Amino acid sequence: MSTHEDVLSSENLPHEPEKATLEGKNKFLGFWFFLGGETVLFASLFGTYLALRNSFGNAEGTPTQELFGLELVFIMTVILLTSSLTSVYAMYHMKNHDFKKMMVWLAITVILGASFLGLEVYEFNHYVHEYGHTFTSHAFGSAFYALVGFHGAHVAFGLCWILALMFRNAKRGLNLYNAPKFYIASLYWHFIDVVWVFIFTVVYLMGKVG
Amino acid sequence: MSTATLEKRGFGATLWDYLTTVDHKKIAILYLLGGAFFFLLGGLEAMLIRLQLMVPDNELIGAQFYNEVMTMHGTTMIFLAAMPLIFAFMNAVVPLQIGARDVAFPFLNSLGFWLFLFGGVLLNCSWFLGGAPDAGWTGYAPLSIWSPTHGVDFYAVGLQISGFGTLMGGINFIVTIVNMRAPGMTYMRMPLFTWTAFVASILILFAFPALTIGLFLMTFDRLFGANFFVPDMGGNEIIWEHIFWIFGHPEVYILVLPAFGIFSEIISTFSKKRLFGYSSMVFATVLIAFLGFMVWAHHMFTVGMGPIANSIFAIATMAIAVPTGIKIFNWLLTMWGGNIRMTTPMLWAAGFIPTFTIGGMTGVMVAVAAADFQYHDTYFVVAHFHYVIVGGVVFGLIAATHYWWPIMFGKVLDEKLGKWTFWTFFIGFHLTFFIQHFLGLIGMPRRYWKFLPGQDLETGNFISTIGALLMAVGTIILLYNVIKTTVKGEMCSQDPWDGRTLEWSIPNPTPHYNFKQLPLVRGLDPVWIEKTQGNGKVIPAEPVNDIHMPNNSFLPFMISLGLFIAGFGFIYRPDTSFGYVLIAIGLIITFGSMLIRSLKDDTGHHIHKEDLEKEGAGVE
Amino acid sequence: MAKDTNSNQYQDQFYKQKHKEEMKYQVITFAMMIAFTIIAFGLVAGPFSKLFVVPVILVLAGVQVLFQLYYFMHMNQKGHEMPAIMIYSGIFAAVLTILALTTITWI
Known part of the structure; x- marks a missing residue:
């Protein structure tokens, strides 16, 4: 183990700087394992949603077929998928040790993520005001907002995380200490996209079909 | 920093050191202290339950208080005693x-x-704030949703916070074991305790997220007006039961697998034999973990899932008896023909095998779905799970306390007192719980505040309470032993039990950096290999070099404190707007600390080669 | 770490080329994911029977996720054996959870 290297220096970066140190390797593995756990977390929410979908009890409510529209969800999906690609570009430049270009692509990712979040807020607002579809109005509402809201909270957290990393490291450049941090933040961002793929399929598309 | 230099420092400095420590050995001690405290608290609650049920129609404690005590006994013992004590030994060893x-x-x-x-x-x-949770440790809806006091809110929020901690611990140990094994330490050379810790951590990783969601849903229902478990509004109570047991059943294996690991180490050490069937033990551990994820609904046979679901889960449950049986026979065959020393840890191991076998046998009985309709919610089930959890986990933890005390504190616990602990606790345990099988078969339901005279339940309950008192005596002897050893005991050699695995190769007290040079592992039971084939010293795998160590930090304490404060805020938000203030303060502390953590470069420090050479002698 | 600047240069060039190659696949992956998304939305908007649409869009979602995992998250590269084990174990537990909650909750 090379303990004497200065992990804060931007010189002489190795190939794959994100996995060059033991700390980096640990972070990389640990974060993947965390994502394995997140899979079960979202599965519990998906299961709850599927069990309570269109379940209103004695309360009034709008069923999924009437509630959901496809246009907005399609736009949101394309935005989030694109942001996944832009974060791949960021990691591509990180591997080539091109810090500036990495920051540019991360910034694009953040902008796309923020516009996704904005659209989601607009969508929720629309449901609440047009259909009276709220978190407390019936079990379907609770389950819907719990699942989609949990995903939205993940997006918001991801945005804050990437922004914090960008501001933090703007002046210091890429080094062995922060490369793993950028890398796992991008993994997290991809995972958010994975979850969204299932949300638009299971919640919106299957909801529209009935 | 060795403990010797620690003792010279003042109390304040030591306290600060423990508040900020990131050293796994000190965190192990913290876990041990925390776990032991809650173990005593849970034991006190158990005593209250048994005293209330000592005689028929007893009025010792009220019905509501009984419900609270009964709920908190289960919750405390599982989440706040057994889990942290397991983590204590995982961290230490x-x-x-x-x-x-x-x-x-x-x-x-x-x-x-x-x-x-x-x-x-x-x-x-x-x-102290209006009453503890009173809906049973399983917190089934609708009981938990309509419980009028804030008790269940404390349950949901408190377990949520400590659950986050457990999840982190689990991920930490998986990565540690995957990435940080010494040269030569292949997977199939890992000691069985490490293997079981590894598998249990994987179970934590996949089981705890379900609990997180379950508790979130409960919190939303109780505090934010959601309707997940309110049938009137389209909700479904069975969702809670499923999610709880999807977490809850693997949790049982999270607790018992490390206990299996502990006994494997102890039996092999004190039989002076390599563990019989090591690879089948590993295989059985993994198989138990795998099957353990597919059996949760056997807690719900009487819910009305239908005969097909019941049959599937019944058969999957019975299948677990096979790998468990493999383990039991491997332990017996390790002892067979071995040079057995009946030390205190070995006594516990010997007591564990028949006790756990009885628990496993009644486990197969309750796995028969049709028969379970008779056993369900009776003292038969109470007897069953105490046989596996006390007989497996608690025996394992007490055995580990005696076995690894020299590793954690550098001293050997008094053997004579240890044997007294064993016999009083062991006899007390069987007195308490064996009779409960029959109480259950007669028809005594669990969780009831009192029983009536003239139903043949008097003798059994009285015997059970006497047994519980005996267990209390055993625990007190153990406590006395710990205090006595700490005050009067002498530092022991580095290898008091003639051990086989790497932890016994380290000088006593264990240096801050554990290994001056990382060891080269030449096979299973590396220390034993060196004792029999080498000169008794483990061969180093590297020259003496600078050692990189992490820096202490106070931030973990602050992050947790923030969540603690915010937790109160969430609980009292529906009553008073002051709740919002608490939430804001708490979250600012938490996220502020997290921000500081991410803004500060913390690359750790180095212990220099020269200093290591100065400390020199005695370390290989 | 090789400090030899000469060989480093060639290495750098080699890796740059390699990364470029990889990036090409990423873009193709992305194009396919967008195409799958359009197909899925089109199927739902079009006049198809529910029994046909639901399985197809679920399969499309599954394939998209594999694309994400193997290309965007680099699970196709070496050193991802443990992550793969954990993700698949997670998916195993996830499938059991969803299966149970959709079949045996008294619906």
Whole structure:
């Protein structure tokens, strides 16, 4: 183990700087394992949603077929998928040790993520005001907002995380200490996209079909 | 820093050292203290239950208080006693057994402990704030949803916080074991305790997220007006039961697998034999973990899932008896023909085998779905799970306390007192719970506040209470033993039990950096190999070099404290707008600390080669 | 770490080329994911029977997720054995959870 290297220096970066140190390797593995756990977390929410979908009890409510529209969800999906690609570009430049270009692509990712979040807020607002579809109005509402809201909270957290990393490291450049941090933040961002793929399929598309 | 220099420092400095420590050995001690405290608290609650049920129609404690005590006994013992005590030994031993200088994420390790502690304290604050949770440790809806006091809110929020800590601990140990094994320590050379810790951590990783969601849903229902478990509004109570047991059943294996690992180490050491069937033990451990995920609904046979679901889960459950049986026979065959020393840890191991076998047997009985309709919610089930959890987990933890005390504190616990502990606790345990099988078969339902005279339940319950008192005596002897050893005991040699695995190759007291040079592992039971084939010293795998160590940090404490404060805010938000203030303060502390953590470069420090050489002698 | 600047240069060039190659696949992956998304939305908007649409869009979602995992998250590269084990174990537990909650909750 090379303990004497200065992990804060931007010189002489190795190939794959994100996995060059033991700390980096640990972070990389640990974060993947965390994502394995997140899979079960979202599965519990998906299961709850599927069990309570269109379940209103004695309360009034709008069923999924009437509630959901496809246009907005399609736009949101394309935005989030694109942001996944832009974060791949960021990691591509990180591997080539091109810090500036990495920051540019991360910034694009953040902008796309923020516009996704904005659209989601607009969508929720629309449901609440047009259909009276709220978190407390019936079990379907609770389950819907719990699942989609949990995903939205993940997006918001991801945005804050990437922004914090960008501001933090703007002046210091890429080094062995922060490369793993950028890398796992991008993994997290991809995972958010994975979850969204299932949300638009299971919640919106299957909801529209009935 | 050795403990010798620690003692010279003042109390304040030591306290600060423990509040900020990221050293796995000190975190192990913290976990042990925290777990032991809650174990005593849970034991006290158990005593109250047994005293209430000593005689028929007893009025010792009220019905509501009984419900609270009964709920908190289960919750405390599982989440706040057994889990942290398991983590105590995982922290103390796993890095040493695999030849690592620390765990993969020292900061997260400390954060995990403080989250557990603050979660546990929050949960127990409910005693003083209008009543503890009273819906059973399983918190079934609708009982938990309509429970009028704040008790269940404390349950949901407290367990949520300590659950985060457990999840972090789990990930930490998986990565540590995957990434930080010493040269030569292949997977199939890992000691069985490390293997079981590894598998249990994987179970934590996949089981705890389900609990997180379950508790979130309960919190939303109780505090934010959601309707997940309100049938009137389209909700479904069975969802809670499924999610709880999807977590809850693997949790049982999370607890018992490390106990299996502990006994495997002890039996092999004190039989002076390599563990019989090592690879089948590993296989059985993994198989139990795999099957353990597919059997949760056997807790719900009487819910009305239908005969097909019941049959599937019944058969999957019975299948677990096979790998468990493999383990039992492997332990017996390890002892067979061995040079057995009946030390205290070995006594516990010997007591464990028949006790756990009885528990496993009644387990197969309750797995028969049709028969379970008779056993369900009776004392038969209570007897069954105490046989596996006390007979497996608690026996294992007490055995580990005696076995690894020299590793953690450098002293050997008094053997004579240890044997007294064993016999009183062991006899007390069987007195308490064996009779409960029959109480259950006669028809005594569990969780009831009192029983009536003239139903043939008097003798059994009286015997049971006497047994419980005997267990209390055993625990007190253990406590006395610990105090006596700490005050009067002498430092022991580095290898008092003639051990086989790497933790016994380290000088006593264990240096801050564990291994001056990482060891070269030449096979299973590396220390034993060197004792029989080498000169008794483990061969180093590297020259003496600078050692990189993490820095201490106070932030884990602050992050947990923030969540603790915010937890109160969430609980009292529906009553008073002051709740919002608490939420804001708490979250600012938490996220502020997290921000500081991410803004500050913390690359750790180096222990220099020259200093290591000065400390020199005695370390290989 | 090789400090030899000369060989480093060639290495750098080699890796740059390699990364470029990889990036090409990423873009193709992305194009396919967008195409799959359009197909899925089109199927739902079009006049198809529910029994046909639901399985197809679920399969499309599954394939998209594999694309994400193997290309965007680099699970196709070496050193991802443990992550793969954990993700698949997670998916195993996830499938059991969803299966149970959709079949045996008294619906």
